[in-house]
Amino acid sequence: MQCSAKKPPYGDSPDYDPEYKNHFYILLSSSKFYFNYRHTGNVVTLYKYLKARGIHDDRILLMLPENHACNARNQFPGKIYVDPEHDENFYCDDIEVDYKRNDLTFDAILNMLRGRYDPNFPVSKKLKTNADSKIFIYFNGHGGENFFKI
Numbered sequence: 001m002q003c004s005a006k007k008p009p010y011g012d013s014p015d016y017d018p019e020y021k022n023h024f025y026i027l028l029s030s031s032k033f034y035f036n037y038r039h040t041g042n043v044v045t046l047y048k049y050l051k052a053r054g055i056h057d058d059r060i061l062l063m064l065p066e067n068h069a070c071n072a073r074n075q076f077p078g079k080i081y082v083d084p085e086h087d088e089n090f091y092c093d094d095i096e097v098d099y100k101r102n103d104l105t106f107d108a109i110l111n112m113l114r115g116r117y118d119p120n121f122p123v124s125k126k127l128k129t130n131a132d133s134k135i136f137i138y139f140n141g142h143g144g145e146n147f148f149k150i
Contacts (some may be wrong), residue, residue: 023134024127025050028063028099028109030141040064041082042140048092061112061127063099098125 027050029043047062076086099108103125111117112127129135 022130022132023055023059023136024129025055025060026063026112026127026135026137026139027060028104028137028139028141030065030104030139039140043138044092044095045082046138047095051092051094057096058124058128060096061098061125062096063104063109064097065101065104067097067100 027043027047029039043062043064047060050060051057082088112125115127115129117126127135
């Protein structure tokens with residue numbers, strides 16, 4: 001199953017950018033271990049939503065600390081469902097995970113947000129913004145007042 005789909009029409013708003021040329025999306029699940037499956041489910045749901053609206057992977061930084069779709073405990077290998085009816089798989093064939101396992105650290109996230117990268121850092125994992133960029137950040141995981149657990 002592919003995540004991509006046709007872009008819906010949004011009208012003639014002067015702020016509407018049909019190509020999403022300068023919009024960027026950071027999607028992060030910070031939770032490892034299979035009992036935190038729901039956090040990955042929430043993040044890949046949003047990922048699929050963005051892809052269905054024509055937003056390309058070069059505008060999305062997807063961060064998953066564990067591949068819950070391929071976990072041995074998953075009763076539906078290669079799939080992630082977010083409701084008990086199991087009617088829609090949210091882990092699509094063309095998913096592109098940019099940060100995973102040991103790549104996903106506090107320092108890596110902070111450096112990505114600051115735009116500070118090692119000279120040999122892969123371009124595909126960089127946030128390529130400018131002063132006019134719009135950034136949507138979605139972090140899902142455990143935390144509390146004034147902290148987020150990574």
